[in-house]
Amino acid sequence: MEDYLIRIMAKETGVRGLACVTTGLANEAAERHGTTSTTTAVLERALTSGILLGALLKVGQRIAVRFEANGPVGKALVEADAYGRVSGYLVNPQVDLPLVADRPNIVDALGEIGLLTVVKDLKLKELAEGVVPLQTSTFDGDLTYYLNQSEQTPSLVVMGEVLDENGRLQSAGGVLIQAMPPNDIGIIRQFIERMQELPPLEALFAEGKTPEEILALLFAGIEYTELEKRPLRFQCTCSRERSEKALINLGRADLQNLLETEGEAVVDCHFCHERYTFDEEDLRLILVGMD
Numbered sequence: 467m468e469d470y471l472i473r474i475m476a477k478e479t480g481v482r483g484l485a486c487v488t489t490g491l492a493n494e495a496a497e498r499h500g501t502t503s504t505t506t507a508v509l510e511r512a513l514t515s516g517i518l519l520g521a522l523l524k525v526g527q528r529i530a531v532r533f534e535a536n537g538p539v540g541k542a543l544v545e546a547d548a549y550g551r552v553s554g555y556l557v558n559p560q561v562d563l564p565l566v567a568d569r570p571n572i573v574d575a576l577g578e579i580g581l582l583t584v585v586k587d588l589k590l591k592e593l594a595e596g597v598v599p600l601q602t603s604t605f606d607g608d609l610t611y612y613l614n615q616s617e618q619t620p621s622l623v624v625m626g627e628v629l630d631e632n633g634r635l636q637s638a639g640g641v642l643i644q645a646m647p648p649n650d651i652g653i654i655r656q657f658i659e660r661m662q663e664l665p666p667l668e669a670l671f672a673e674g675k676t677p678e679e680i681l682a683l684l685f686a687g688i689e690y691t692e693l694e695k696r697p698l699r700f701q702c703t704c705s706r707e708r709s710e711k712a713l714i715n716l717g718r719a720d721l722q723n724l725l726e727t728e729g730e731a732v733v734d735c736h737f738c739h740e741r742y743t744f745d746e747e748d749l750r751l752i753l754v755g756m757d
């Protein structure tokens with residue numbers, strides 16, 4: 467199954483639903499960052515967070531999501547846009563913890579005391595920032611809390627994943643249910659109950675259920691229309707041009723120093739692990755361009 471996101475709207479009920487499968491993009495990220503089976507699940511949930519929040523943006527807007535806590539992973543940082551593109555990384559992807567009840571130990575890897583920060587570039591003068599303390603350290607519970615508290619939109623987020631014996635994701639994704647104004651949390655409680663009646667999301671994924679089928683289960687008996695099906699992918703915003711700008715920002719003296727001591731400069735993108743190498747000649751050209 468390719469990665470994609472489905473968006474539905476139950477107009478009469480005043481609820482929208484999003485469901486996504488992020489298996490491929492999360493496995494690509496896991497490969498790029500050399501994650502363990504524990505941190506594959508952690509990074510996947512961080513990326514799924516970016517995808518779901520990104521899907522709430524308008525065209526041209528961007529979002530940065532940071533989960534920072536006292537666990538060994540340290541921080542999870544993700545960037546996403548409104549077009550289903552996401553990239554991200556963990557400060558320490560080498561953390562590997564034993565399974566708990568056959569599930570990756572996401573909570574202890576991230577840590578229970580910390581903050582979720584969401585920064586939105588809405589193409590306005592100022593960036594919009596929301597910060598909430600972590601509640602569950604499972605990403606979905608924290609996103610739920612963020613949307614309810616910081617954005618004051620009655621919401622429910624649930625994530626799930628299935629890993630194979632090699633620690634690769636077999637399936638992964640998430641669901642986001644949101645009440646549209648003037649509806650309140652009451653309507654969301656119905657979905658929470660319905661969610662609890664269903665098998666956990668990872669079990670639905672393991673059964674091979676698609677995002678459409680999962681939303682159909684959640685919205686059973688409710689009239690809704692499918693608004694959009696959007697492909698998702700791991701894609702970073704870094705480029706050789708941006709890396710060159712970063713080098714220029716170091717300033718003439720530092721760049722000259724790099725040239726003399728290293729004979730080259732290597733810019734390593736945190737988000738995707740792409741390496742941009744500037745050799746002696748490249749550096750001389752950059753320095754000439756700075757005159």
Ligand code: ZN
Pocket residue numbers: 553702703704705735736737738739740
């Ligand atoms: Zn990159």
